[in-house]
Amino acid sequence: MALWVILCTLAALLLGGLYLLGMFRRQRPDEPPLDKGTIPWLGYALDFRKDSSGFLKRMQRKHGDIFTVLIGGYYFTFVMDPFCFGAIVKESRSKLDFRTFASKLVLQVFGYKAIKASHSIIHASSMKHLMGDGLAVMTQATMENFQKLMLFNLSSGEEKRVWQEDSLFHYCYNIVFRAGYLALYGTEPHQGADNKEKANEQDRVHSNQLFHEFRKYDRLFPRLASAGLPPKDKIEAERLKKFFWSVLSVKKSWQKDNVSGWIRDQEQLLAENGVPEYMRDRFMFMLLWASQGNAGPTAFWLLFYLMKHPEAMKAVRDEVDKVLRENGQETKPGSPPVITRDMLNQTPLLDSALEETLRLVAAPILIRAVLQDTSLKMSSGTEYTLRTGDRVALFPHMSVQMNPEIHPEPHKFKYNRFVNPDGTRKDFYKNGKRLKYFNMPWGAGVSICPGRFFATAEIKLFVFLMLSHYDLELVNREEEIPPIDISRWGFGTMHPVNDVQFRYRLRF
Numbered sequence: 001m002a003l004w005v006i007l008c009t010l011a012a013l014l015l016g017g018l019y020l021l022g023m024f025r026r027q028r029p030d031e032p033p034l035d036k037g038t039i040p041w042l043g044y045a046l047d048f049r050k051d052s053s054g055f056l057k058r059m060q061r062k063h064g065d066i067f068t069v070l071i072g073g074y075y076f077t078f079v080m081d082p083f084c085f086g087a088i089v090k091e092s093r094s095k096l097d098f099r100t101f102a103s104k105l106v107l108q109v110f111g112y113k114a115i116k117a118s119h120s121i122i123h124a125s126s127m128k129h130l131m132g133d134g135l136a137v138m139t140q141a142t143m144e145n146f147q148k149l150m151l152f153n154l155s156s157g158e159e160k161r162v163w164q165e166d167s168l169f170h171y172c173y174n175i176v177f178r179a180g181y182l183a184l185y186g187t188e189p190h191q192g193a194d195n196k197e198k199a200n201e202q203d204r205v206h207s208n209q210l211f212h213e214f215r216k217y218d219r220l221f222p223r224l225a226s227a228g229l230p231p232k233d234k235i236e237a238e239r240l241k242k243f244f245w246s247v248l249s250v251k252k253s254w255q256k257d258n259v260s261g262w263i264r265d266q267e268q269l270l271a272e273n274g275v276p277e278y279m280r281d282r283f284m285f286m287l288l289w290a291s292q293g294n295a296g297p298t299a300f301w302l303l304f305y306l307m308k309h310p311e312a313m314k315a316v317r318d319e320v321d322k323v324l325r326e327n328g329q330e331t332k333p334g335s336p337p338v339i340t341r342d343m344l345n346q347t348p349l350l351d352s353a354l355e356e357t358l359r360l361v362a363a364p365i366l367i368r369a370v371l372q373d374t375s376l377k378m379s380s381g382t383e384y385t386l387r388t389g390d391r392v393a394l395f396p397h398m399s400v401q402m403n404p405e406i407h408p409e410p411h412k413f414k415y416n417r418f419v420n421p422d423g424t425r426k427d428f429y430k431n432g433k434r435l436k437y438f439n440m441p442w443g444a445g446v447s448i449c450p451g452r453f454f455a456t457a458e459i460k461l462f463v464f465l466m467l468s469h470y471d472l473e474l475v476n477r478e479e480e481i482p483p484i485d486i487s488r489w490g491f492g493t494m495h496p497v498n499d500v501q502f503r504y505r506l507r508f
């Protein structure tokens, strides 16, 4: 009898194990093509982690616009048909849920254990402070910090009109990160005008140190997110996490000046929802990564493409100069221009150039957990069932942003791709049908980036200041577009593998 029980238990365990490894899963008649790969449980995890875009291209060629693949124990259904995107991102949360996957990820990479209200707290405070009137306040704060970082040692005189050389990715990421960080997380307090310069200097030093630690974490991030870090790097990641929890802690923020309403409100709302202080510290780290991880790299690509395409540089610079002139702002040493949110709304060409940059380099993968069987109709008319327990994923970089049927010559940077000659926005079509989702750098639906208007303002302020103050050029005019780091597909803006040298010189 005992032997019989043991045998049954072993058989049940074996069957359970095989089930978990995916051995019994079969494609049902109404389901998308299923591809489990050859390695049990892992499936295609290694191929996907190595180069998600290359892998998905191969799968699309093999299976078409919808397919389910096994990746590290999870079944992901990738949907490449842009006419289905709306149905997926707008589906009710009871069927396709964004939170399940996102909560797991933020726990793994930031140590933050999300509560139910986290998402609505983020979105409510972003609506208040990163859009509309709140955005005007944030734009001004960011402007002041850009000036603090970029223009503090400018003086007039010919001797200053010498070329200075720097690495473009590092330069852009560094300045945009620090200005955004100081605008959101606050500045060093000071009393009286005498101490102001001292406080400014402290802000410069502190934000620079923070940037250098942030970059260390940033480099580990893709492998941290896919649980692929070797032990040595894991220890380093733990050290960095603790460093950020401490530097960004709620207690330290109470000692700062000019902490944004965005940070203050979220901290307070979390506290009101019973989140303990140590967890609120971790939340602050998550917000730092979300807010600063993409804007700097995007600013790099935008300036790079403008320098690489002189006609684009001229058009955007002329537009910036015109807006400054028409708003009574002259660029003179010693009196930096005041750039307002209204001025940033008068730049259709710069908007198009930024959107074009994002089309080329923003590559998030949007993921929803399937909580109930959900049917999905493709533009071909075929209907599929997404299976409960699976995940559904979109990779708009491949399916729309670089799709030659939607954007002719997709690898080319065309600064005016998104704007008509009269300044209005262009429409985009596939197979003669107008598309709603033709560029998705910010995601879509419930999980759309709540900081997108602030991000846009931040990058545009930076470009305004760079173009109005400096002549800019690549050190090597024939510089090739640097290859991208393919381990970062899915996480936002891509990074270049190598940096690019550029030089800048005061214009006046």
Ligand code: HEM
Pocket (backbone or CB within 6 Å): 102, 119, 122, 130, 287, 290, 291, 292, 294, 295, 298, 362, 364, 365, 366, 367, 441, 442, 443, 444, 446, 447, 448, 449, 450, 451, 452, 454, 455, 492, 493
């Ligand atoms: C060029 C810059 C940026 C890009 C390309 C970008 C893109 C994205 C994307 C694709 C997502 C996730 C969407 C999803 O998973 O479905 C996201 C989430 C988020 N972004 Fe941004 N973002 C940028 C800048 C910013 C800035 C400046 C802020 C804040 C000041 C910000 C705050 C956030 C937050 C808080 C989330 C998480 C939202 C949530 O959990 O619901 N982002 N962003």
